[in-house]
Amino acid sequence: RKEVEQDPGPFNVPEGATVAFNCTYSNSASQSFFWYRQDCRKEPKLLMSVYSSGNEDGRFTAQLNRASQYISLLIRDSKLSDSATYLCVVTNAGNMLTFGGGTRLMVKP
Amino acid sequence: GAGVSQSPSNKVTEKGKDVELRCDPISGHTALYWYRQSLGQGLEFLIYFQGNSAPDKSGLPSDRFSAERTGGSVSTLTIQRTQQEDSAVYLCASSLTGTGTYEQYFGPGTRLTVT
Numbered sequence: 598r599k600e601v602e603q604d605p606g607p608f609n610v611p612e613g614a615t616v617a618f619n620c621t622y623s624n625s626a627s628q629s630f631f632w633y634r635q636d637c638r639k640e641p642k643l644l645m646s647v648y649s650s651g652n653e654d655g656r657f658t659a660q661l662n663r664a665s666q667y668i669s670l671l672i673r674d675s676k677l678s679d680s681a682t683y684l685c686v687v688t689n690a691g692n693m694l695t696f697g698g699g700t701r702l703m704v705k706p
Numbered sequence: 707g708a709g710v711s712q713s714p715s716n717k718v719t720e721k722g723k724d725v726e727l728r729c730d731p732i733s734g735h736t737a738l739y740w741y742r743q744s745l746g747q748g749l750e751f752l753i754y755f756q757g758n759s760a761p762d763k764s765g766l767p768s769d770r771f772s773a774e775r776t777g778g779s780v781s782t783l784t785i786q787r788t789q790q791e792d793s794a795v796y797l798c799a800s801s802l803t804g805t806g807t808y809e810q811y812f813g814p815g816t817r818l819t820v821t
Contacts, residue, residue: 640812698748
């Protein structure tokens with residue numbers, strides 16, 4: 598079993614739709630959680646950190662469920678520019694970041 | 707300020723040759739990471755430096771791969787006797803410290819093609 602698992606997608610949604618991605622992690626000792634965004638043939642960039650209480654940044658909401666060992670990302674009012682691959686990232690006990698395989702989102706007009 | 711830079715941006719080499727990839731982290735970042743990303747795949751961790759030392763080399767795929775960091779700054783990843791399966795984008799990232807709680811800033815990557 599991979600340490601961090603994501604549905605690879607693609608998720609094809611119309612502009613304005615709400616879309617949610619989940620990510621599961623296997624190491625219960627994981628301490629920090631992030632969502633990174635990677636555009637095609639570009640490097641990953643931090644989208645947002647994920648806090649235990651959940652956090653929101655504009656149209657983006659991240660949630661953490663430690664009991665079930667998953668994190669989620671919700672995107673409201675999808676824009677064409679949201680089309681990208683979203684990488685779930687977990688810090689393990691050794692403070693190393695482990696990246697999921699990514700979920701590809703395609704927002705269509 | 708300047709971000710993470712990597713060179714070369716593209717490298718085509720013949721099977722069996724050695725290649726050296728360079729990473730210049732953000733000034734003041736003590737932690738530096740190397741990853742590999744094959745086409746359509748996720749990031750594969752290779753090695754992590756805290757200062758000049760590498761506490762975690764567990765991701766290096768074989769003894770043909772080595773890396774060093776000098777002066778707590780520039781790092782080089784060397785691949786000896788390249789194989790076709792080494793073809794990938796090699797990404798370098800740096801962060802303020804290696805505690806895992808700080809954002810990693812990625813360079814644009816080096817696209818390696820082994821023919």
